[in-house]
Structure formats: C-alpha cells, structure tokens
Amino acid sequence: MRILIADDDPQILRALRITLSARGYEVTTAADGTSAINAAVADRPDLFMVDLGMPGLSGLEVIHAVRGWSRAPILVVSGRTGAADKVEALDAGADDYVTKPFSIDELLARIRALTRRAPGHDPEPVTRIAGITIDLAAKSITRETDHGAQPIRLTPTEWDMLGILVRNAGRLVTRQHLLTEIWGSEHVTDTGYLRLYIAQLRKKIEPDPKNPRYLLTESGMGYRFKPEE
Incomplete structure (x- = not known):
C-alpha cells in the first residue's frame, strides 16, 4: 500500500x-x-x-x-x-x-x-479527447491549436459536471445523481439545469456539438462520458 x-x-x-x-x-x-x-x-x-x-x-x-x-x-x-x-x-x-x-x-x-473504506482504483487524472486535454488534478482544460495549447474556460458548475462524468468514464451517470451532487437533493427534478449545462459543455469540447461523440445522452436516464477508444 x-x-x-x-x-x-x-x-x-x-x-x-x-x-x-x-x-x-x-x-x-x-x-x-x-x-x-x-x-x-x-x-x-x-x-x-x-x-x-x-x-x-x-x-x-x-x-x-x-x-x-x-x-x-x-x-x-x-x-x-x-x-x-x-x-x-x-x-x-x-x-x-x-x-x-x-x-x-x-x-x-x-x-x-x-x-x-477505500473505494478502489482512481481514474487517470489526465484525459485527452480530440485535441483537448482535461486535467482533473489541475482543474484545467486546453485545446491544441496551431499556436499551442489554448485554455478553455469552464464555469465552476461546468467543472463539477464534467468532473463527475470523466471520473465515471464509460459508465452511465443518472440525472438524479448529477443533480444531487451539484445542486443538492432538493433539485432532483430540475432536469432543465442538466440540459443547459450539457449543451454548454458540448459547445466547448465537442468537435460537432449537434452530433456529440464524447458527452452522450442516455435517453430518459442520464449521461455518459465516452473517452477515445
């Protein structure tokens, strides 16, 4: 250990x-x-x-x-x-x-x-998708461009949501879990919050936000972060 x-x-x-x-x-x-x-x-x-x-x-x-x-x-x-x-x-x-x-x-x-009480192995702190580097430890996200790495600005709530999804990469994260973790149990029915912030995140990290490859919606259930194969 x-x-x-x-x-x-x-x-x-x-x-x-x-x-x-x-x-x-x-x-x-x-x-x-x-x-x-x-x-x-x-x-x-x-x-x-x-x-x-x-x-x-x-x-x-x-x-x-x-x-x-x-x-x-x-x-x-x-x-x-x-x-x-x-x-x-x-x-x-x-x-x-x-x-x-x-x-x-x-x-x-x-x-x-x-x-x-230890929960087991942690995910990698750094994830890379489509020229974007997500560093959960440093709370930074950058996009590679012809002029070098350019920071992508996320709000605190966007960071909370992205962090939960990335730490559960490949697994379904229910709407109720996201709402409870970010806004509290009194907001478990406020799914409009999720749609708004998922849409904002897709605009910032998806190559084609209208056809997402990484932040996927599981209809009626929640969302899934799909890393690169």
Whole structure:
C-alpha cells in the first residue's frame, strides 16, 4: 500500500517514513504543496496524509486538487486544533483529522480504518479527447491549436459536471445523481439545469456539438462520458 505524506517538518517526515515503512507501507514524502500534487499524480498513492500549514500551496489547496480526480482517503495530520480548521478540511474533501502531537498507535488505527473504506482504483487524472486535454488534478482544460495549447474556460458548475462524468468514464451517470451532487437533493427534478449545462459543455469540447461523440445522452436516464477508444 502506497502512502504519500505531505508535511514541511523534516523530522515528522523522517519519523513517519521510518515508522510506516517498518510496517510494510510504501512511503513517499513531500515537503510542500506543489511537490505533494506532483507526487500524487506520478505515484497514485492509496492514501494521503496532509499537513494544512505548508509553504506554497496549502494543505487545503492540496486536498482540493487531489479531490479533483482521486477518491483515495485523505488523513489530515495538523497542529491546528480549532474546530473551524477541522470543519474546513473535512468540507474540502478530507476523510479524517488527527492533531499533533499524536500517538503512533492512534495514527495507525486511523490509517487502517480509512483503508478499509477505500473505494478502489482512481481514474487517470489526465484525459485527452480530440485535441483537448482535461486535467482533473489541475482543474484545467486546453485545446491544441496551431499556436499551442489554448485554455478553455469552464464555469465552476461546468467543472463539477464534467468532473463527475470523466471520473465515471464509460459508465452511465443518472440525472438524479448529477443533480444531487451539484445542486443538492432538493433539485432532483430540475432536469432543465442538466440540459443547459450539457449543451454548454458540448459547445466547448465537442468537435460537432449537434452530433456529440464524447458527452452522450442516455435517453430518459442520464449521461455518459465516452473517452477515445
């Protein structure tokens, strides 16, 4: 099992690497947020341990970036003890929160609990279709042109919808699931929202929006993202 530890304290990184490696875990470390995201994409860890207070990109920014494409458990290990910090981290996508100083036995128990609930393998964070690159980790989408890669601007809601479809590539995503995930359960009958945003996404990424190849409608059920063969 691969664990990525992101913390700017070299003593903690060294201690955790030694302790976890001795128990059979494969450990990668990162001393700042940018390195953590790069390692996450390169190594595809099964579990993340993230400190909130890191130089450059903060722990919260790392959590947001990781949650753009990965469902792997995220355990925050931080010296911040305030309730607001914990709530913010959990709302950002963390699965559990341990405050420093901590006992190794408690930390190992939290890791075991999280890995029992792990959802399985993640999709690739980068998807390419028809000259377009969708990077869920970086939340960027670009189109290759004669003048190089040009960014395609998506609204936050368009990103939410595209992210759900791409992470479920090849599978039917029901209208009810999309509506609940993006707007909440009180909007499960507002299918007009979906038609509007799907139409906008098709205009931005489909070669021929009137004859979509990638964002497909499953009549009466929902939508499906079909990647390149």
